[in-house]
Amino acid sequence: MKFDLPFKNFKYIPVPKLLPKILAWTIMAFGAFVIILGAIVRDDTPAMAQTQAAPDAQNTQIVQTESNTPSTAQPESNTPSTAQPESNTPSAAQPDSNTPNTAQPEPNTPSTAQPESNTPSAAQPEPNTNTDAPKPNAIALKDRSKESTSLFSRIMSVTGIFAFIGIAWLLSSHRKKVLWKLVAVGTTMQLLFALFILRTSVGMAIFAFLNDAVNVLLGFTNAGTSFLFSSYVTGQIEPGLVNTAMSILPPIIFFSSLMTVLYYFGVMQWIVRGMAYVMMKFMGTSGSESLSSVANIFVGMTEAPLVVKPYVATMTRSELFAIMTGGMATVAGGVMASYVAMLQPFFPDIAGHLIAASVMSAPASLVVAKIMIPETETSETMGKVKLDMPKTDANVIDAAARGAGEGLQLALNVAAMLLAFVAIIALINFILGLPGRIVNANTYEHVNAYLVANGGTEDPNCNAPYSTSDTVACTHQALVQIATLKHIPVPQNLATLQGDQGKHIDQTDALYTLITDAIGPIQADTPDAPAQTPETQLQQKSLWPLLSLQTILGWLFFPFAFLMGVPVSDCFLVAQLLGEKMAVNEFVAYLHLAQITDQLSSRSILIASYALCGFANFGSIAIQIGGIGGMAPNRRADIAKLGIRSMIAGTIAAFITATIAGALA
Numbered sequence: 001m002k003f004d005l006p007f008k009n010f011k012y013i014p015v016p017k018l019l020p021k022i023l024a025w026t027i028m029a030f031g032a033f034v035i036i037l038g039a040i041v042r043d044d045t046p047a048m049a050q051t052q053a054a055p056d057a058q059n060t061q062i063v064q065t066e067s068n069t070p071s072t073a074q075p076e077s078n079t080p081s082t083a084q085p086e087s088n089t090p091s092a093a094q095p096d097s098n099t100p101n102t103a104q105p106e107p108n109t110p111s112t113a114q115p116e117s118n119t120p121s122a123a124q125p126e127p128n129t130n131t132d133a134p135k136p137n138a139i140a141l142k143d144r145s146k147e148s149t150s151l152f153s154r155i156m157s158v159t160g161i162f163a164f165i166g167i168a169w170l171l172s173s174h175r176k177k178v179l180w181k182l183v184a185v186g187t188t189m190q191l192l193f194a195l196f197i198l199r200t201s202v203g204m205a206i207f208a209f210l211n212d213a214v215n216v217l218l219g220f221t222n223a224g225t226s227f228l229f230s231s232y233v234t235g236q237i238e239p240g241l242v243n244t245a246m247s248i249l250p251p252i253i254f255f256s257s258l259m260t261v262l263y264y265f266g267v268m269q270w271i272v273r274g275m276a277y278v279m280m281k282f283m284g285t286s287g288s289e290s291l292s293s294v295a296n297i298f299v300g301m302t303e304a305p306l307v308v309k310p311y312v313a314t315m316t317r318s319e320l321f322a323i324m325t326g327g328m329a330t331v332a333g334g335v336m337a338s339y340v341a342m343l344q345p346f347f348p349d350i351a352g353h354l355i356a357a358s359v360m361s362a363p364a365s366l367v368v369a370k371i372m373i374p375e376t377e378t379s380e381t382m383g384k385v386k387l388d389m390p391k392t393d394a395n396v397i398d399a400a401a402r403g404a405g406e407g408l409q410l411a412l413n414v415a416a417m418l419l420a421f422v423a424i425i426a427l428i429n430f431i432l433g434l435p436g437r438i439v440n441a442n443t444y445e446h447v448n449a450y451l452v453a454n455g456g457t458e459d460p461n462c463n464a465p466y467s468t469s470d471t472v473a474c475t476h477q478a479l480v481q482i483a484t485l486k487h488i489p490v491p492q493n494l495a496t497l498q499g500d501q502g503k504h505i506d507q508t509d510a511l512y513t514l515i516t517d518a519i520g521p522i523q524a525d526t527p528d529a530p531a532q533t534p535e536t537q538l539q540q541k542s543l544w545p546l547l548s549l550q551t552i553l554g555w556l557f558f559p560f561a562f563l564m565g566v567p568v569s570d571c572f573l574v575a576q577l578l579g580e581k582m583a584v585n586e587f588v589a590y591l592h593l594a595q596i597t598d599q600l601s602s603r604s605i606l607i608a609s610y611a612l613c614g615f616a617n618f619g620s621i622a623i624q625i626g627g628i629g630g631m632a633p634n635r636r637a638d639i640a641k642l643g644i645r646s647m648i649a650g651t652i653a654a655f656i657t658a659t660i661a662g663a664l665a
Helices: 019-040 151-170 180-199 201-229 244-248 250-264 267-283 287-295 304-312 317-329 333-343 350-372 396-432 434-453 471-485 501-519 549-563 568-583 586-595 602-611 618-631 633-664
Strands: none
Touching: 151 180, 151 350, 151 549, 151 633, 180 201, 180 267, 180 350, 180 633, 201 250, 201 333, 201 350, 244 250, 244 333, 250 267, 250 333, 250 396, 267 287, 267 350, 287 304, 287 317, 287 350, 304 317, 304 618, 317 350, 317 618, 317 633, 333 350, 333 396, 333 586, 350 602, 350 633, 396 434, 396 549, 396 586, 434 471, 471 501, 549 568, 549 633, 568 586, 568 602, 586 602, 602 633, 618 633
16 A cells, blocks of 8 residues: 655645744743753652662672672773673683683682672573562662752753764765754654653553563574473473573574565554654654665664665665665664663663663764755655565464564674674783783782792782783782781781772772881882892882773763763763774674673663664674665665765664753653
C-alpha cells in the first residue's frame, strides 16, 4: 500500500511565515520550563529508572559498593576487562590493570595488592539465591534514593542542546542553506517525545511495559542458551561457561531471527512506514531518507538502506548523507538486546531507555544531517512514502532460519571485534604507559630489594614489573610488609588500595613517606660500620601514572560530557566512555559502563546510556562503504567522502538525544 501526500514538494505546504520563529521561541520556552521545573520539583526519582523510592538503603543496595579494589575496568586502567571481573587473576591481556596478573599465592587469602572485588560484571551477575529478596527498582549498586539533579546540571543540558546544534552548524557545508524550520520541528519532536516518556505517567508506563517486554524476550533467549549449554549432570550452565560471550552473543541471534519473522508478517513495514510518514510530513524531509532513518531504529546501518535501495543510486548528496548519519546515530534491535543483557543487572530499566534513545535519535540524525549538508537539489521522493520490500522467504520457518543465520554471523563478528579491539587497546596502552612502567618498575625493585634484605618475601605476582604486573600495587604490598617487619603502624586508609589509579599512587606515596620517616635518615658510612647498599637503605622514589588511551580520550571528550549535563565529578569517566565508543565501538564502551556503574551517579549513567546508543565509530565507516556502496556502486566514491562527516554527525545526534534526556531526567 502506498501513502501519497496530495502535494509533491514540501515548499507547497501552507505554512505561516512566522512558524520558524514561533518554533524557535517554543524550544527556548521549553528549556526555561525545564529549568524552572528542576528548581521547583525535587527530583528524587529521576526518569523511568526510579519510579519508586526504596524504603531503606538495604533495599536499593543491590551490591556492595565499597569494594576493596576497583573493577578491572577502572578508567585509568589501561585495558577494560570484558570477561572475568570477579576473578582473582585478571587476564594477561590487561597489562595495566590495577592488580597483578598472575595467580594468587594463597587462594583463600587475597594479597594486599589484589583484594577480591565485590562488584560483579554485567556478564557475570551473581545468582540470586533468595527468592524473597527485594526486586531492584532503581539504578542499582548503591542507594540512589537521595540523589537529585542540580539546577546547574539542568542548565548545562539545556545549553548543550543549542551548543551541539551550533557545532553542527559550524561544520555545515552550506550554512546559508540550512532550513531552520526543519531543525526546529525535529528538535521539538525529540523534546516532546522525551517529555512524554520521562515526565508523564502514561509515557513512563508504556516504556516500563516495553522494558519488561524486552526482559521477557531475553528470558526466552536464556531458555535457548540453557538448552544448548546446560550440563547433563547438573542441569545448569556450568560456572566456567558464565562469561561475556554466553551473556551478550545469544541475544543477537534470537533478536535477529525475531525481527526477520516480524518483517515476514509485515509488522515492521507498517511501523516503519507510519513513523516515516509522520517525520516527512512535519519535518519536510524526503520519503526515502525518512524511511531509512526510521528503519535504522530496528535494523542495522546496512540493512536499513535496503528499504530504499531503488533510490540510492539517484539520491541527492544530502539524502545520501542523511541515510548514512541515520545509521551512525542509532543501533540495531539485535545488538540493543545485548546492551540490555550487559546493563540490566546494574540498570534495571535500561531496555526502555535504549528504545527511547534509538527512537529519539532518528529525528536527531535528520536534523544534524540537514544542518551539516543542507538540501540544495530536488529529491525524487519528496512528498511521498513508498516502501516495497519483496518477500524472499518461503514461509515463516524459512524467515526465522534466515534471521538466525544472519544473527550468528553478526554475533561472530561482534565476538571477533571485541577480541581484536580489546587486545589492540591493551597493546596501545602498554606502549603509552611504558615510560611510567619503567619508572615504577625501578621504584618497586628498590623497595623489594630492601624488603628481601630485611627478611621479607617477594610476591610471585610481581615478578614481571616491566610487562604485566601492576607495579603500583606491588610497591604498596611490599611497603605494607616492610611496615609489618619494622612494627610501623599503618593507618586504615593506607592499608588497602581503593579508588582509581591516581588514588592508588597517592596512597602508596603517603605510605612510602610514612615508612621512610619512621625508619629515619640514611646514616653516612663510617669505618666502624659496613657500607650501606640500596638493599640495606630505603630511599623515597617516585611513582608515575600510566598513560592510557582511555585517559587521552577522557581529556578530549570531557567538554562534550560537560555540555550534556554530566556532573563535573563524573565527566572524566563518561568522557572516556564516549571516546571508547568513537575510537573502538559502542560494545566496548557499554561493557566498560557496566563495570563502573558503582562509580557514577544515576544521572551520569542515564546520560551515558543515551550518548553511547549509536554505531558512530571509525569501523562503521568501512561497513557503510561496503554495504551501501554495494547497493549503488556509482555512489561508492560519494559514500567514502562523506564517511568521516557522517560519523561526526551521528555522534552529535546521539549527544543531542542524551542532552535532552539529561534536561528532563
